[in-house]
Amino acid sequence: MPELLFLLLPVAAAYGWFMGRNSLKHKELKGRANVTRNLSSGLNFLLTDQEDKAIEQLLELLDIEAATIDTYLALANLFRRKGDWDKAIRIHEKLHHLKLPKLQAQQIQFELAKDYYSAGLYDRAEHLLQQIVSSEPLREAVLKQLFSIFMATHELNKAVALASEVEKTNSKSLRIALANMHTQTLQHELLQQQLTEAVVLQHQDALAALATQYPQAVRPRFELAKFTLQQHDVVTAKEALLGIIKQKPQWSADLLPLLIQCHMEADEWYQLLSGLADKQHNVSAILLLTEWLAEHRSAQVAEQYLLNTVRQHPNIRLFQKLLQLRQQESPQAADVLSSVEELVNAYLASKVLYSCRSCGFKTRQPYWLCPSCQQWETVEPISGVDGR
Known part of the structure; x- marks a missing residue:
C-alpha cells in the first residue's frame, strides 16, 4: 500500500500543475476580456460623442495594459488639435505617472508640456521642458517649444541662456532664432542705458560678436549697420551691409538705401x-x-x-x-x-511688399518674426511683376 501511494505522487503533482496552469490561463483570458470590454465601451462612448465618459473608461485600462500607450498618445494629440486641452492633459498626466522606459517617459513629458503651452499654462510647460532639454533625441524640438514660450512671455533672456544647448544641435533655424532674440535683448538693454561712449562701444562689439557667431542670421549685421551709421562709422556699416547682400541679395530693396548713406x-x-x-x-x-x-x-x-x-x-x-x-x-x-x-x-x-517664404503670409510691413508661422527671418521683399 505505501508503494502505491508513492507511485501516485507524480500523478498528483502533474494534476496540480495542470490545474494551476489552467487557472492562470483562465485569469489571463478573463483579464483580456475585461480589457476588450472596457476598450469597446470607451470607443462606443467616443462614437456617441460622450467624450468625458470615454476618457474615464479608457484611462482605467492604463493600469492594466500599458503596452497600448501609442494609442493613448494619438488620442490625446487628437484632443489637443481639436482644442480640448483639458482632455489631452488628463490623458498625458495619467501616462506621465506610469513607470516607463526613459525615452518614452520623456516623450510623454514633452507632449504634456505642449498641452500646457496650448492651454496657456506657460510656467508648467517651461518647468517640464527644462527637465528634458538635454535629451539628445528631443533637444531640438524641446528648444523650439521653449523659444515659443519665451517669446509669448517676453523673456528672451531665458532663450539667450540656452545658447550652449542650441550649439549642440545642427538646426539652422534655432541659431537664427537665438541670434534674433539675443539681438532684440541687446536693443532693449541699450534703450535702458544712457548713451555714453563706453555704452556705444560695448553695444557695437556685442552686435559684431553676434554677427560673427551666427553668420546664418541677417538681423545682427543689419542692426550693426544701422547703429554704426548713426555713429557715422560708414566703414563698419558698409562691410556689414555688403555681407548681407552677398548672402541674401533678395533683401537688397531694404539694404541699398542704407548703402547709399555709406x-x-x-x-x-x-x-x-x-x-x-x-x-x-x-x-x-x-x-x-x-x-x-x-x-x-x-x-x-x-x-x-x-x-x-x-x-x-x-x-x-x-x-x-x-x-x-x-x-x-x-x-x-x-x-x-x-x-x-x-x-x-x-x-x-494696394500691393504687398513682403512675403513669408515659409507660409506665404503677405504684408506691406517688414517683420523679423512672421506673425503667421512664427518663423524668424522668413519675411522677405517680394519679387516678380510687383516686386522691388
Missing part, C-alpha cells in the same frame, strides 16, 4: 548695382543703376537701358520709372503720362 565710390557702386541687376534681376538695383546712368552717362542711355530691361523682365515699378523719364523728355505728353503714372501709383499702393 558714400561708396562711383565705380564700386556701379559694379554692385550691375551685379545685382544682371545676375539677380533685382528691381531696386535696376532703378538705382538707371539713375546712375542718367547722372554719369546720359538720360538717353538710362532710358534705353531701362526700356530693354522692362522688355526682358516686365515689372510695374520699372514701368513707372520709364514713365517718369518720358515725362522729362517729352513735355507735350507730360499730362497724359502723368495720368498714367497716377494709375500705376494707385495700383502699387
Whole structure:
C-alpha cells in the first residue's frame, strides 16, 4: 500500500500543475476580456460623442495594459488639435505617472508640456521642458517649444541662456532664432542705458560678436549697420551691409538705401548695382543703376537701358520709372503720362511688399518674426511683376 501511494505522487503533482496552469490561463483570458470590454465601451462612448465618459473608461485600462500607450498618445494629440486641452492633459498626466522606459517617459513629458503651452499654462510647460532639454533625441524640438514660450512671455533672456544647448544641435533655424532674440535683448538693454561712449562701444562689439557667431542670421549685421551709421562709422556699416547682400541679395530693396548713406565710390557702386541687376534681376538695383546712368552717362542711355530691361523682365515699378523719364523728355505728353503714372501709383499702393517664404503670409510691413508661422527671418521683399 505505501508503494502505491508513492507511485501516485507524480500523478498528483502533474494534476496540480495542470490545474494551476489552467487557472492562470483562465485569469489571463478573463483579464483580456475585461480589457476588450472596457476598450469597446470607451470607443462606443467616443462614437456617441460622450467624450468625458470615454476618457474615464479608457484611462482605467492604463493600469492594466500599458503596452497600448501609442494609442493613448494619438488620442490625446487628437484632443489637443481639436482644442480640448483639458482632455489631452488628463490623458498625458495619467501616462506621465506610469513607470516607463526613459525615452518614452520623456516623450510623454514633452507632449504634456505642449498641452500646457496650448492651454496657456506657460510656467508648467517651461518647468517640464527644462527637465528634458538635454535629451539628445528631443533637444531640438524641446528648444523650439521653449523659444515659443519665451517669446509669448517676453523673456528672451531665458532663450539667450540656452545658447550652449542650441550649439549642440545642427538646426539652422534655432541659431537664427537665438541670434534674433539675443539681438532684440541687446536693443532693449541699450534703450535702458544712457548713451555714453563706453555704452556705444560695448553695444557695437556685442552686435559684431553676434554677427560673427551666427553668420546664418541677417538681423545682427543689419542692426550693426544701422547703429554704426548713426555713429557715422560708414566703414563698419558698409562691410556689414555688403555681407548681407552677398548672402541674401533678395533683401537688397531694404539694404541699398542704407548703402547709399555709406558714400561708396562711383565705380564700386556701379559694379554692385550691375551685379545685382544682371545676375539677380533685382528691381531696386535696376532703378538705382538707371539713375546712375542718367547722372554719369546720359538720360538717353538710362532710358534705353531701362526700356530693354522692362522688355526682358516686365515689372510695374520699372514701368513707372520709364514713365517718369518720358515725362522729362517729352513735355507735350507730360499730362497724359502723368495720368498714367497716377494709375500705376494707385495700383502699387494696394500691393504687398513682403512675403513669408515659409507660409506665404503677405504684408506691406517688414517683420523679423512672421506673425503667421512664427518663423524668424522668413519675411522677405517680394519679387516678380510687383516686386522691388
